[in-house]
Amino acid sequence: MTGLGLPKRRPWWWYLGPAFLVSVGYMDPGNWATSLEAGSRYGYGLLFVVTLSSAMAMLFQALAAKLGVATGLDLAEHLRARYPGSFGRFLFLTAFLAMVATDLAEFMGMAVALNLLLGLPLVLAAWLTVLDVFLLLYLERFGVRAVEGAIVALVGVVGLAYMVELYLAHPPLTALLRHAFLPDSTLLDPGGLYVALGILGATVMPHNLFLHSAQVKTRLGEERKRVYRLLLVDTALALTGAWLVNAAILVVAAAVFHERGLAIADLAEAYRTLAPLLGPLAALAFGVGLLASGLSSTATGTLAAQVVVEGFLRARARPARLRLVTRLLAVLPATLALTFGASPMALIVLSQVVLSFQLPFTLFPLVRLTEDPGVMGPMANPPAVRLLAWAAALLVLALNLFLLFRGLGG
Template structure:
């Protein structure tokens, strides 16, 4: 307690955590695959798109955190109250479908990593990913900060893995810096443009918006502007780290594969190609980083599913039941598809198509909420933020629609 019994202000680092929890969604296996293809096909020329995608991610995640801080309610709770009846049930159905689709992409990356590192059959590896659900339930016993700490540790593993890769790859510093903040003219060509759309279009995922708006509630208790200021710092630091990791993936692909004329379109192909080019340490670091990416991102996916179920149904859901149902709904069709000789990348693409269809049902209501003074009070977004947010949302939606059309034709 402070002077005269007033609560003592907490230090800035006390607020760190929620941003790092959601940041793994921007370092998931789908992002890995996209950055690998971009770097191996077009060198450093698409590096600017990673920067732009990361900036949009920071913007939308900050708005989700702002909603949670201003109202003490998460996005799912707001959607239930704002859209009752049939429309609300439709929003719940699409949101839960998005959670399952997200889990499909995330656990498939983990399964691929187990296959690459230990030779585990992909179908068996898919079922082994169920174990991370029980790990999450165990961590829950120690509170939300234990989960955040575990995820932050895995984020550190991903970062260290790609730090090793960058050192071994020895990229060209001038080419790297020249493309990191400036767009390349080749972006207008059909081939690079499509891959660039992949980087941008898959950036904003519904589960991260639901999860972030809920997770910030664990940091309440002081003046809300001050809370949001520190949570914004948390978001910038965490997603800034995700930006560096995704940039590193593209840089390594450009330095190692593009310079040798090798186009990488599959995670397994990258793993098996790294060993003869850079040595076994590079392949091992890639596999470990991918495993950490899959484990951490699939954990946050199941957490987001619980937020959606509890928020829309206005009831405390059984964590074990919700997370197991979510995972089983993803694992069962995935293992069937693998038995029919579908590739992991095909399943990841399918999940992105589903997320593209669901995105407007999450992103646009979020923007409407943060612009409503009756909801946000003094934390309503300013006009310039509103313009930036709607412009970014329309851009992401357009890119997702283009990707969807290209995937279906």
């Protein structure tokens, strides 16, 4: 406190961290698979879609951060207060299932990386991922900054891995700049449009919104509008980094696979193809980056599960027990499916179907809460942001439903 009794103004960099936890969800193994397929099949033509999806992600994550800053409550706490009856219990059930589905997609990416790097059987690798729960619990003993620092370090490993890939691939810079910010005729192709919808439709995941609205509460203490402005900087920096990683995955796939007429739709196939084309360093960087992506995204997924349980149930969750329960609920059916021959990518697709069902029950309440002056006070969304948020929410919902029914029909 200052001599006038006001909170001490902290430097801008003190507010960095919450969005970097969230950014992991936008470069998780599921996104890797989508960007690999887009780049290998359609070259640089869908790079603009990655840019557009990243912009939408920034909007929704900014709203989640605003909700936490303006009210001091996270999204799960708001949903419990707003819907105290049976509908509230339904929302909790869908949110918790979404946390399990998210964990399924993310630990499968880590299991694939262990399988590729160390030659471990997929089922054994899947069970070994349970150990990351204990690593996260150990880090939490040193405070939230330690957790944020570890995850930022893992994000740095992912970024470094793709800097190596870009250096080895030598993509044309002029083509990148043109396709990153201008739509391409690829969108007129039915197959290209379908992959583009997959990139856009999988942009927003429920656990990112719950986690961000809760994590920003660790930065409260000063005047709320200043806190939010600085957390917007955090969001912009973190999700710009996620955009660069996703763009790099697509660019490397375009430069390495598409140029040689190779269509890649599987993480393991990409790993095994990189070595003969770019050398063993490229394959190693891919495997290490995938492992770091899976490890960091499973950590944030388990943190989000804790936010959901504590927010909806108003009870302090035992972190070790909760995280083991969510992981076991995901690992048990996954290992059973793998034993009977299911592919890791099939399980990741299944998790996205579950998230598609849950998404409207998270996204629409978030937009509605942040536009309500009774909830947000002077920080309620202005008309322009309100219009943009509803348009983006309806677009994401429509894309998810389209992909869901297309997938069920196919």
